[in-house]
Amino acid sequence: MNEPIHNTTSRDHGPETIPVVELRGITKAFPGVLANDHIDLALRGGEVHCLLGENGAGKSTLMSILSGMVQPDEGDIRVHGEPTRLASPKRAIEMGIGMVYQHTTLVPTLTVLDNLMMGALGTFRLDEAGSRARLAEVAGMLGVDVDPDAETATLALGQQQQIEIIKALWRGSKVLILDEPTSMLTPRGVEELARALERLKGHGMAVVLITHKLHEATSMGDRVTVLKQGRVVGRLEPDELRGRSHDELQPVIVAMMFGEQEEAEPELVELQEHVVPVRGARELPREALLELVDVHVAPRGGELGVRGVDLSVRPGEILGIAGVDGNGQRELAEAIAGQRHVSSGEIRFQSLHIDRLSVWQRERMGLRYVSDDRMGEGTVAALPVGLNLVLKRIGQAPFWRRGSIRHAEIERNAREKIEEFAIRTPGPGTRIGTLSGGNIQKVVLARELAHEPKLVVYNKPTYGLDIVTTRTVRERIEALAAEGVSALVISTDLDELVALCDRIAVISRGRIAGIVENGAGAAQRVGELMVGGQAEVA
Amino acid sequence: MSDLLTTDVLTALIAGGILAGVPLLFASLGEMVAERAGVLNIGLEGYMLIGAYFGFLVAYHGGNTFLGFLGGAAAGAAVSLIMVALCVQMGLDQIVVGIAITLVAEGATALIFDANFAESRPTLGATGRIDIPGLSQLPVVGGADTSDGSIFSQPPIVYIGLIIVALTAWTLRRTHWGLNIRAAGDKPSALDAAGVSVVATRAWATIFCGAMAGLGGAYLSITAAGLFEDFITQGRGFIAIVLAMLARGKALWVLIGSFVFGISLSISDVLQIAGVDISTDLVFMLPFVTVIVVLILFGRRSYLPAALALPYVRGAR
Numbered sequence: 001m002n003e004p005i006h007n008t009t010s011r012d013h014g015p016e017t018i019p020v021v022e023l024r025g026i027t028k029a030f031p032g033v034l035a036n037d038h039i040d041l042a043l044r045g046g047e048v049h050c051l052l053g054e055n056g057a058g059k060s061t062l063m064s065i066l067s068g069m070v071q072p073d074e075g076d077i078r079v080h081g082e083p084t085r086l087a088s089p090k091r092a093i094e095m096g097i098g099m100v101y102q103h104t105t106l107v108p109t110l111t112v113l114d115n116l117m118m119g120a121l122g123t124f125r126l127d128e129a130g131s132r133a134r135l136a137e138v139a140g141m142l143g144v145d146v147d148p149d150a151e152t153a154t155l156a157l158g159q160q161q162q163i164e165i166i167k168a169l170w171r172g173s174k175v176l177i178l179d180e181p182t183s184m185l186t187p188r189g190v191e192e193l194a195r196a197l198e199r200l201k202g203h204g205m206a207v208v209l210i211t212h213k214l215h216e217a218t219s220m221g222d223r224v225t226v227l228k229q230g231r232v233v234g235r236l237e238p239d240e241l242r243g244r245s246h247d248e249l250q251p252v253i254v255a256m257m258f259g260e261q262e263e264a265e266p267e268l269v270e271l272q273e274h275v276v277p278v279r280g281a282r283e284l285p286r287e288a289l290l291e292l293v294d295v296h297v298a299p300r301g302g303e304l305g306v307r308g309v310d311l312s313v314r315p316g317e318i319l320g321i322a323g324v325d326g327n328g329q330r331e332l333a334e335a336i337a338g339q340r341h342v343s344s345g346e347i348r349f350q351s352l353h354i355d356r357l358s359v360w361q362r363e364r365m366g367l368r369y370v371s372d373d374r375m376g377e378g379t380v381a382a383l384p385v386g387l388n389l390v391l392k393r394i395g396q397a398p399f400w401r402r403g404s405i406r407h408a409e410i411e412r413n414a415r416e417k418i419e420e421f422a423i424r425t426p427g428p429g430t431r432i433g434t435l436s437g438g439n440i441q442k443v444v445l446a447r448e449l450a451h452e453p454k455l456v457v458y459n460k461p462t463y464g465l466d467i468v469t470t471r472t473v474r475e476r477i478e479a480l481a482a483e484g485v486s487a488l489v490i491s492t493d494l495d496e497l498v499a500l501c502d503r504i505a506v507i508s509r510g511r512i513a514g515i516v517e518n519g520a521g522a523a524q525r526v527g528e529l530m531v532g533g534q535a536e537v538a
Numbered sequence: 539m540s541d542l543l544t545t546d547v548l549t550a551l552i553a554g555g556i557l558a559g560v561p562l563l564f565a566s567l568g569e570m571v572a573e574r575a576g577v578l579n580i581g582l583e584g585y586m587l588i589g590a591y592f593g594f595l596v597a598y599h600g601g602n603t604f605l606g607f608l609g610g611a612a613a614g615a616a617v618s619l620i621m622v623a624l625c626v627q628m629g630l631d632q633i634v635v636g637i638a639i640t641l642v643a644e645g646a647t648a649l650i651f652d653a654n655f656a657e658s659r660p661t662l663g664a665t666g667r668i669d670i671p672g673l674s675q676l677p678v679v680g681g682a683d684t685s686d687g688s689i690f691s692q693p694p695i696v697y698i699g700l701i702i703v704a705l706t707a708w709t710l711r712r713t714h715w716g717l718n719i720r721a722a723g724d725k726p727s728a729l730d731a732a733g734v735s736v737v738a739t740r741a742w743a744t745i746f747c748g749a750m751a752g753l754g755g756a757y758l759s760i761t762a763a764g765l766f767e768d769f770i771t772q773g774r775g776f777i778a779i780v781l782a783m784l785a786r787g788k789a790l791w792v793l794i795g796s797f798v799f800g801i802s803l804s805i806s807d808v809l810q811i812a813g814v815d816i817s818t819d820l821v822f823m824l825p826f827v828t829v830i831v832v833l834i835l836f837g838r839r840s841y842l843p844a845a846l847a848l849p850y851v852r853g854a855r
Contacts, residue, residue: 067731069852090733099731107725109843110717117714118721119732124713 018081020206026075035061037230043206050221051210058230067099068092098168102179108153138166142196158189177208187527218249226256288312295345297331304328307510316484320501328510329490333459337369338362366454378444381433386414388432417446438469455486559800561754565778568750575743576723578847580636583775584643586755589614591647593756594766606760614752622741629849648768661765667691707789723843726850736850786841802828
């Protein structure tokens with residue numbers, strides 16, 4: 001994943017040729033935010049153009065404008081030099097702009113072929129034979145192998161992404177936009193993607209790669225544009241990129257991304273670019289705090305379930321669970337938290353069998369769960385922050401007394417937590433649904449970490465959070481571990497696990513494929529285990 | 539009890555199942571299509587009632603059953619436009635609007651009927667039947683020896699219904715309309731990203747649902763009863779919703795389910811032929827008991843599209 005992928009295609013398309021798509025002075029404001037502020041961007045054939053920036057830098061808005069989902073307030077768009085209005089997704093597709101979204105746009109219940117045939121115009125009957133031929137053609141162009149009759153939901157995420165790319169190219173697009181395409185992929189999946197993009201460049205396509213990871217920009221991009229707070233803050237032309245290693249480029253880009261900030265925060269960069277794990281070996285008590293013995297959890301519609309997991313977590317230990325999304329992580333987390341029955345096997349906490357205990361009893365024992373679904377099961381959007389902070393203590397002292405709610409207590413608690421966790425909210429009475437994702441996550445953490453936790457299961461604790469909140473969340477996990485509070489951190493972000501954990505277990509198809517002690521080379525071994533697990537499936 | 543297994547009884551059971559199943563077939567077929575597109579029509583009972591009244595009205599004044607069926611379908615489709623406007627376009631709650639449609643239709647049809655026909659209470663003549671050459675002459679199932687119990691001698695609307703089922707199945711599977719409908723219910727954002735209007739797709743599916751339910755209602759008043767009366771549908775719209783959910787989006791299952799429920803609805807006649815004496819109150823409960831039993835046995839089998847009853851707003855997740 002860290003190896004630069006060398007650009008092999010020739011660069012005949014110099015800057016003098018007309019760009020396939022050109023944006024000039026694009027400005028878009030949403031209430032309270034200037035998402036895009038006079039952005040210029042030129043996309044040329046045979047190039048991978050990387051758009052780099054933090055969450056909220058305006059990348060997604062820019063791409064929504066290009067794909068016809070959002071209309072700019074100001075600025076023009078030229079396609080092959082002609083001024084064009086991209087009034088709808090349909091129009092964008094007609095103009096040859098294909099988009100691969102970060103979230104899947106495939107219908108899971110339909111077959112691959114059905115998904116690809118969707119939206120074709122002109123005919124009433126579906127043209128199945130023609131579509132099969134087209135699929136073979138586009139798959140050949142990408143260099144991938146696809147079963148047209150497979151139900152989409154049964155495919156691995158990497159394969160689904162290949163279908164997304166094929167879909168974007170289906171109607172002869174000349175521009176392919178990929179929004180954070182690597183976030184769900186295994187290291188091997190990233191390599192395959194890079195190879196496919198190389199092939200597309202060879203076909204003269206203009207590829208836009210949106211990412212917030214520096215090393216992807218330097219390894220895959222022919223041209224890099226850095227966005228920050230809605231503005232272009234830096235560009236790297238092909239001749240500046242060529243022949244320079246990642247290590248040489250990194251400080252240049254970092255200066256672009258963070259240079260204008262008053263306090264340059266080197267740690268921020270470190271968070272992004274964990275080449276060296278920060279975590280070394282620590283002395284931990286030998287006896288296990290949480291032990292799972294051959295735990296099975298029955299799958300529910302479309303899930304894999306858990307198929308015989310053995311794990312143990314020692315007091316103060318941070319154990320990571322790595323793996324591609326949907327390999328049984330959520331089932332495992334819910335089984336430990338008590339939200340699901342264990343169909344066979346044992347869960348022991350402080351040497352007690354807890355398989356039969358309720359969520360509430362486990363919570364009382366100090367076993368906590370930070371769900372990845374923070375908007376759904378984590379919080380009640382319509383309730384105020386204050387009540388969300390005591391959701392798991394309903395009816396209990398000091399917040400309730402003899403069945404009646406004590407608003408003063410709840411408010412006092414809320415003010416304390418808002419202060420302690422730096423939750424940005426107008427006040428304890430604000431409905432939590434109106435807060436940002438990062439602040440909602442802080443509320444969830446504040447609630448779960450209250451009242452003497454002993455072990456916390458974190459399911460994708462920093463997913464979708466901005467970099468500063470990500471850092472505070474990780475610091476909190478580490479600080480608690482130092483006090484002896486164990487953590488089970490489930491994440492799809494390998495860099496995060498390497499930064500945080502003492503040991504990393506790899507989950508694949510509902511089983512633990514292996515456990516790696518963190519240290520030099522751990523990321524690579526974890527990557528290998530993830531890939532090995534994937535190979536079993538294919 | 540040996541009377542229960544005579545050919546007369548079996549023929550009457552099957553023929554009755556078909557006759558009582560046809561309105562369920564139309565309504566649940568329409569509902570199934572709308573559900574696949576993501577629209578839950580709790581107002582199905584209302585569409586049927588409106589269809590039953592206006593179908594009857596047109597057939598009575600026009601003197602033609604076919605005009606009556608067309609009128610019923612048109613009226614059902616017209617009522618479904620309320621659903622299209624309020625729920626599909628404006629994104630209001632489908633369940634609330636659906637309940638309102640049923641309640642309004644119940645009151646409105648009773649009121650208009652009383653205003654127009656309170657004194658006369660007219661009836662329509664029996665509908666003609668079409669015999670399938672050869673098959674209707676078969677001795678046992680052909681029912682050549684019974685007057686109105688023949689399986690292969692049915693009113694034309696029954697054959698039309700079968701043709702519509704086949705066409706619907708084909709359209710869903712093989713055409714762009716069908717594909718759009720299947721996508722609109724499971725992942726509307728994918729359809730939108732593909733450049734197809736989610737609102738238009740859902741609107742047409744809902745109008746189809748209204749027309750089919752209206753047709754089913756018209757069948758009840760024109761063919762089955764020959765008259766209109768208050769609340770003539772007697773909960774069939776709700777049974778049809780259950781059927782559509784159990785059919786997992788397959789037209790063939792709608793057909794099978796409608797027939798089975800048709801049998802349970804027509805069983806009182808059959809018991810009379812068989813000479814079994816059971817309180818009619820118990821017999822009238824049977825279809826609803828069947829619903830409960832079927833739901834207990836097969837409830838897990840029901841499949842609902844992921845985006846059912848959720849309004850689609852572009853960009854919102």
